[in-house]
Amino acid sequence: xxxxDVKENGERTQxxxxxxxxxxxxxxxxxxxxxxxxxxxxxxxxDAVIAGESxxxxxxxxxxxxxxxxxxxxxxxxxxxxxxLIHVLSRVAQYLAERDGHISCGEACGLALLKxxxxxxxxxxxxxxxWGSVVVFGAWAHWTDDYEEYVQDINKMNYCxxxxxxxxxxILILKWVLIPxxxxxICCCGxxxxxxxxxxxxxxxxxxxx
Numbered sequence: 179x180x181x182x183d184v185k186e187n188g189e190r191t192q193x194x195x196x197x198x199x200x201x202x203x204x205x206x207x208x209x210x211x212x213x214x215x216x217x218x219x220x221x222x223x224x225d226a227v228i229a230g231e232s233x234x235x236x237x238x239x240x241x242x243x244x245x246x247x248x249x250x251x252x253x254x255x256x257x258x259x260x261x262x263l264i265h266v267l268s269r270v271a272q273y274l275a276e277r278d279g280h281i282s283c284g285e286a287c288g289l290a291l292l293k294x295x296x297x298x299x300x301x302x303x304x305x306x307x308x309w310g311s312v313v314v315f316g317a318w319a320h321w322t323d324d325y326e327e328y329v330q331d332i333n334k335m336n337y338c339x340x341x342x343x344x345x346x347x348x349i350l351i352l353k354w355v356l357i358p359x360x361x362x363x364i365c366c367c368g369x370x371x372x373x374x375x376x377x378x379x380x381x382x383x384x385x386x387x388x
Contacts, residue, residue, distance in 0.1 A: 247317070261296065321335075
């Protein structure tokens with residue numbers, strides 16, 4: 179029974195983490211898409227670009243977040259949602275394969291492909307997390323959401339609207355905190371399983387002697 183409880187608690191933790199990932203992915207995709215530069219044809223783009231007093235391009239109208247924070251949110255949100263979709267498909271496929279008590283060769287290959295795809299997406303998520311950290315944390319020191327301040331010192335300052343930059347900053351911090359917590363939890367569960375197995379074996383041995 180203790181083994182079953184630990185396994186059940188581990189699955190609940192994994193499900194909870196997946197729900198958090200889906201919520202974060204949906205938020206990131208929505209905010210990122212909202213602040214991506216509009217798709218403008220080449221002819222009309224020239225008319226949309228307005229020169230400021232200093233002769234600088236009015237990026238506020240053309241690109242509301244040119245420092246890359248919004249694009250990071252958009253790409254990372256897509257990867258998170260696809261990764262969790264593959265995870266759900268993998269769990270459903272495993273349930274269907276094990277329902278008859280036997281996993282065929284074709285079913286085993288399908289499950290292996292889903293696990294491989296899930297691993298690839300996890301690696302992609304880590305790569306995008308590092309890329310987003312470089313983009314957002316690197317731009318933080320000289321970031322401003324005041325376009326007039328940005329225009330006055332384009333070489334030093336970088337501009338992005340307040341909402342995507344703050345969302346990207348907070349979500350990156352949350353993810354860097356969640357990942358170590360999940361690793362520690364997995365390690366603790368991995369250490370707890372052998373201890374419980376040893377306790378169960380010892381208990382069964384004592385009952386056998388009695």
